[in-house]
Amino acid sequence: MTAPTTTAHDSWSELQTAALLGTDRRPLPGVGGSPAFTGAADAVDRTDPATALLDLAALTVVARRAGSCALPPSAVPAPADGDPRPELPEPAARRLGFLLGGRGPDTSLANLTELLPQWLAAARAHGYRLPPAHVPALLDTARARSELRPDVVALAGPLGRWLAERNTDWRFVTRTTGAGPSGETGATDDGGPAAGEQIWQEGLFAERVTHLTRLRRSDPAAGLALLRSTWATERAEDRLLFLDALQEGLSTADEEFLEAALGDRSKNVRSTAAELLSTLPGSALAARMAERAQACVRPLDGRLAVHPPAECDTAMQRDGVPLKSPTGRGQRSWWLGEIVAAAPLALWTESTGLAPEQLLRLPAREGGEADGTDWSADLREAWARAAVRQQDEAWARALLGPAPRSAGAGRAAGAPAKLLAVLPPAERAAWTAAFIRTNGLGDAFQLLGACATPWTPPLSTAVVAALERAAGSGAYPWSHSGVLGMTERALAPEAAPAVEALVADAAPDTAWADTFTRLAETLRLRAVMLAELAP
Amino acid sequence: MTGRQFLRARLSVARPSVVGMEERWSNEHVLSLAPDQASLKAAGKLSAPAPWTGAGWGGGALWGACKGSGKTPHFPCVDLSGPAYRCTCPSRKFPCKHVLGLLLLWSAGSPAVAEGAEQPEWVAEWLAKRRDAAEQKAVRQQERRESAKDDAAAARRAGQRAARVAAGAQELRLRLADGVRHGLADHASGGWEEVAARMVDAQAPGLAARARELAHTPQDGLLEEYALLHLLAGAYGRVGELPAPLAATVRTRVGFSTGAEEVLAGPTVRDRWHVLGSRDTADDRLTTRRIWLRGAKTGRPALLLSFGSPGKAPEVALPTGRVLEADMAYHPGARPLRAVLGTRYGEPEAAPPGPPAGVSPAEAVAGYGEAVADDPWLDAWPAVLGAVVPVLGPEGWQLTDGRSAVPVRRGSTPEQALWRLAAVSAGHPVTLFGEYGHAGFAPVTAWSADGRAIGLGQ
Numbered sequence: 001m002t003a004p005t006t007t008a009h010d011s012w013s014e015l016q017t018a019a020l021l022g023t024d025r026r027p028l029p030g031v032g033g034s035p036a037f038t039g040a041a042d043a044v045d046r047t048d049p050a051t052a053l054l055d056l057a058a059l060t061v062v063a064r065r066a067g068s069c070a071l072p073p074s075a076v077p078a079p080a081d082g083d084p085r086p087e088l089p090e091p092a093a094r095r096l097g098f099l100l101g102g103r104g105p106d107t108s109l110a111n112l113t114e115l116l117p118q119w120l121a122a123a124r125a126h127g128y129r130l131p132p133a134h135v136p137a138l139l140d141t142a143r144a145r146s147e148l149r150p151d152v153v154a155l156a157g158p159l160g161r162w163l164a165e166r167n168t169d170w171r172f173v174t175r176t177t178g179a180g181p182s183g184e185t186g187a188t189d190d191g192g193p194a195a196g197e198q199i200w201q202e203g204l205f206a207e208r209v210t211h212l213t214r215l216r217r218s219d220p221a222a223g224l225a226l227l228r229s230t231w232a233t234e235r236a237e238d239r240l241l242f243l244d245a246l247q248e249g250l251s252t253a254d255e256e257f258l259e260a261a262l263g264d265r266s267k268n269v270r271s272t273a274a275e276l277l278s279t280l281p282g283s284a285l286a287a288r289m290a291e292r293a294q295a296c297v298r299p300l301d302g303r304l305a306v307h308p309p310a311e312c313d314t315a316m317q318r319d320g321v322p323l324k325s326p327t328g329r330g331q332r333s334w335w336l337g338e339i340v341a342a343a344p345l346a347l348w349t350e351s352t353g354l355a356p357e358q359l360l361r362l363p364a365r366e367g368g369e370a371d372g373t374d375w376s377a378d379l380r381e382a383w384a385r386a387a388v389r390q391q392d393e394a395w396a397r398a399l400l401g402p403a404p405r406s407a408g409a410g411r412a413a414g415a416p417a418k419l420l421a422v423l424p425p426a427e428r429a430a431w432t433a434a435f436i437r438t439n440g441l442g443d444a445f446q447l448l449g450a451c452a453t454p455w456t457p458p459l460s461t462a463v464v465a466a467l468e469r470a471a472g473s474g475a476y477p478w479s480h481s482g483v484l485g486m487t488e489r490a491l492a493p494e495a496a497p498a499v500e501a502l503v504a505d506a507a508p509d510t511a512w513a514d515t516f517t518r519l520a521e522t523l524r525l526r527a528v529m530l531a532e533l534a535p
Numbered sequence: 536m537t538g539r540q541f542l543r544a545r546l547s548v549a550r551p552s553v554v555g556m557e558e559r560w561s562n563e564h565v566l567s568l569a570p571d572q573a574s575l576k577a578a579g580k581l582s583a584p585a586p587w588t589g590a591g592w593g594g595g596a597l598w599g600a601c602k603g604s605g606k607t608p609h610f611p612c613v614d615l616s617g618p619a620y621r622c623t624c625p626s627r628k629f630p631c632k633h634v635l636g637l638l639l640l641w642s643a644g645s646p647a648v649a650e651g652a653e654q655p656e657w658v659a660e661w662l663a664k665r666r667d668a669a670e671q672k673a674v675r676q677q678e679r680r681e682s683a684k685d686d687a688a689a690a691r692r693a694g695q696r697a698a699r700v701a702a703g704a705q706e707l708r709l710r711l712a713d714g715v716r717h718g719l720a721d722h723a724s725g726g727w728e729e730v731a732a733r734m735v736d737a738q739a740p741g742l743a744a745r746a747r748e749l750a751h752t753p754q755d756g757l758l759e760e761y762a763l764l765h766l767l768a769g770a771y772g773r774v775g776e777l778p779a780p781l782a783a784t785v786r787t788r789v790g791f792s793t794g795a796e797e798v799l800a801g802p803t804v805r806d807r808w809h810v811l812g813s814r815d816t817a818d819d820r821l822t823t824r825r826i827w828l829r830g831a832k833t834g835r836p837a838l839l840l841s842f843g844s845p846g847k848a849p850e851v852a853l854p855t856g857r858v859l860e861a862d863m864a865y866h867p868g869a870r871p872l873r874a875v876l877g878t879r880y881g882e883p884e885a886a887p888p889g890p891p892a893g894v895s896p897a898e899a900v901a902g903y904g905e906a907v908a909d910d911p912w913l914d915a916w917p918a919v920l921g922a923v924v925p926v927l928g929p930e931g932w933q934l935t936d937g938r939s940a941v942p943v944r945r946g947s948t949p950e951q952a953l954w955r956l957a958a959v960s961a962g963h964p965v966t967l968f969g970e971y972g973h974a975g976f977a978p979v980t981a982w983s984a985d986g987r988a989i990g991l992g993q
Contacts, residue, residue: 015758016755016758019715019718019719019757019758019761020718020719020720020754020758021718021720022715022716022717022718022719022720022721023715023716024716024717024718025718048712049716050712050713050715050716051708051712051765053715054711054712054715054761054762054765054766055765055766055769057758057759057761057762057765058762058763058765058766058911060762061759061762061763061911062766062907062908062911065903065904065907065911065973066904066905066907066908067904068900068903068904068973069897069900069939070896070897070899070900070939070940070941071896071933071939071940071941071942072939072940073935073936073937073938073939073940074926074928074933074935074940075926076924076926076935076937076962077926077962078962079961079962079963080961080962090643091643094562094639094643097566098575098576098579098582101572101575101576101579112576132958132959132961132983133955133958133959133983133989135958136951136954136955136957136958137951137955140951159958159961162961162962163954163957163958166927166957167954521580524583524585525580525583528583528585
């Protein structure tokens with residue numbers, strides 16, 4: 001790496017050639033340089049050419065090393081943008097070091113893998129700037145664990161993006177939406193509209209989706225305009241995902257574009273456009289669906305007269321009703337479900353004057369005859385889908401009903417976890433707690449996943465009590481590993497003493513004792529680490 | 536007063552009084568004490584107040600009781616002036632996780648560690664025992680040193696070894712010349728292992744190591760290595776005619792070692808030594824720790840080496856960014872660098888805020904040039920680069936101040952650490968300590984904009 005200097009360089013290559021071939025075959029080359037150097041070289045005894053060559057080479061090496069110069073300056077890149085966020089408190093910075101150092105065999109009791117995501121989410125919520133020295137290790141971790149990326153990218157902020165431009169391992173940074181209100185400072189600006197236009201025209205697919213999603217969040221109309229500008233030339237699979245990105249900031253301003261997309265060449269694009277339109281209650285598609293739904297289901301003397309469609313005409317197909325059920329359900333039942341799920345829910349309450357729970361109690365028979373085919377289950381299922389799509393609290397509450405009091409009784413329609421997600425957080429937690437008190441943890445995984453973290457104290461108490469029952473019943477801890485992992489993440493700090501009590505009561509040296517110890521240790525560390533993040 | 540009593544009295548005067556001068560160690564410093572990553576991780580868990588009772592800090596010691604999974608707690612204890620550690624746990628790691636956890640808790644300023652506390656009996660006893668043992672050892676060493684002076688047998692042994700090394704060096708010169716005579720293109724790498732073994736027999740481990748290296752040197756680098764080894768072997772042949780400092784350099788490079796006691800018996804330099812960085816390297820048998828310092832008054836660089844067996848951290852640990860008033864004794868040589876720490880005057884203190892003063896890349900290159908003129912076998916010389924930006928180019932990393940640049944020595948620093956450096960810089964100039972040599976700059980410590988030192992070793 002020594003910079004080539006003066007004439008010693010030429011002498012050196014001649015010396016090297018002579019040495020490679022051997023002084024038996026090659027004459028001793030002359031060396032030149034400064035007067036002092038030449039003087040020293042002349043003083044070398046040349047009786048034995050090999051020894052003389054080594055002497056000259058030694059002289060040259062030392063002269064080169066002693067006389068070498070620095071390289072010309074390299075071009076310095078533009079520095080990273082400043083980051084105005086407050087610095088992470090010192091203890092929290094140390095904790096991050098430990099959490100990141102947790103590679104290799106896991107010897108600690110606490111579950112660091114579960115704690116890191118919580119640390120990141122909390123640090124991000126506080127709006128801190130990370131110590132720069134930790135950012136590369138964090139980006140490496142997020143490269144391997146994609147679920148951490150939104151938080152890591154938001155926390156890493158301008159420095160993360162600057163680093164990602166220089167290290168292809170971290171390309172995901174430019175493709176990750178640092179979503180969420182608290183991460184805005186870190187991840188929204190993309191260096192102006194020109195840079196955005198460049199990403200849209202030249203970027204990788206994922207970068208483009210990210211860019212579109214971000215733009216929709218800040219300026220939905222501009223996002224739509226951007227998508228329109230290249231829509232005709234995009235590939236079908238790409239169109240599908242770009243369309244999906246319109247969910248962000250969806251409004252009636254998008255309706256015209258989506259209506260046009262109903263005529264798209266690709267079936268998947270058509271049905272996605274239809275689904276988006278059906279979530280816009282005032283849209284023309286919603287109105288068409290309402291009309292169809294009313295033709296299918298009519299209130300009649302305290303019951304619902306159901307007339308499922310006899311065919312799926314081209315207009316229905318254009319509005320996103322597929323001709324055939326992908327799961328092979330009967331055609332009429334399938335079409336009925338698709339129509340009711342896409343129709344505005346307000347339709348039913350307004351046309352009947354009944355509340356959702358009253359509507360759900362009405363018998364639904366073919367043609368309104370007492371002995372007609374029973375369509376209640378189909379209707380319930382379709383309404384559940386509509387409630388999730390339209391985020392309708394009243395309907396979701398009615399469909400879920402009170403939490404089942406005994407196992408297996410009155411299963412809620414559709415996917416209860418999805419309906420639950422429509423409700424406000426406190427109600428979600430209360431419903432799930434009631435469910436767990438009755439049914440235990442067996443079917444609770446998805447429900448718990450729909451609850452906001454940290455869990456409310458009553459929900460936490462219900463989970464701890466259920467774990468205690470599970471331990472007492474002789475079940476294996478690993479059959480609850482999903483719930484246990486979630487507990488480490490989400491249990492309320494107030495419930496920590498209850499877990500400590502479980503540790504004390506568990507039979508020593510059993511799998512449950514280990515499980516509870518680990519849980520308690522993780523909770524203890526979590527409490528410390530969250531306290532350290534407090535400003 | 537007997538001779539022994541007299542010595543003890545003299546030595547105990549040199550012992551610095553530490554009460555009242557102690558300061559909390561930095562978190563980085565505590566981390567550097569860990570024998571391995573697993574210990575660190577385990578200790579991280581114990582760095583919360585929860586498992587601790589009766590923890591205290593006073594009189595140069597730190598102690599506490601740590602509740603574990605067993606019935607009885609463990610009792611770790613640290614002599615901060617050593618530092619030395621003790622714990623009642625059976626772990627073979629040294630220091631163990633309890634000691635590290637306690638140090639972490641303390642370095643974070645946790646109120647769970649009572650400041651200025653009265654030492655419990657078990658702590659005071661252990662400290663007293665350590666102090667006695669240290670004094671006895673010093674007395675024994677001094678006695679041995681004095682009795683060794685007029686040992687005729689030792690002189691005879693030294694003469695025999697010198698002759699054997701001279702014969703080995705002569706043989707090496709012939710082998711090297713033969714290689715050049717027949718051409719390095721025919722360089723058979725196998726032969727050098729055997730030559731290395733003969734140099735070990737000749738009691739010249741330095742020559743042996745260099746000969747062994749030749750077996751792994753790529754062809755375009757061979758002539759340089761041949762030439763420098765030829766120069767060294769030749770220099771030993773007339774070591775008696777060389778000026779004393781250069782002769783010492785030649786002897787050291789050939790493989791004569793100088794014991795720490797002997798070095799300490801020579802002249803010492805008292806200064807306020809700024810700790811610029813440290814780096815551990817480990818192979819199967821040994822962990823080597825290098826600690827670089829620079830005198831505030833003299834501006835002289837110094838390098839301390841200490842060693843530890845696997846699972847045991849090297850004994851000497853000086854926190855980067857601290858200043859230590861102490862006597863430094865240099866190993867003799869034309870370019871003294873390696874040194875032994877003598878009497879310390881107080882505990883390490885925080886360095887003045889901000890990064891240490893540095894030079895430009897061009898000046899660092901010139902500095903190495905001067906050093907290599909004194910010691911032709913010198914591979915690198917310590918340097919603090921003042922305001923440089925790390926830049927990743929097609930040829931690898933470079934450090935530039937806008938007027939000139941030096942390359943980062945390939946393989947000197949893990950890729951991850953270089954990215955850490957890039958993150959600390961973020962395109963802005965940073966102060967960087969490391970070693971510059973003919974193969975480039977090997978970074979050791981970076982100072983961020985807020986003056987914080989960041990180790991780039993691991």
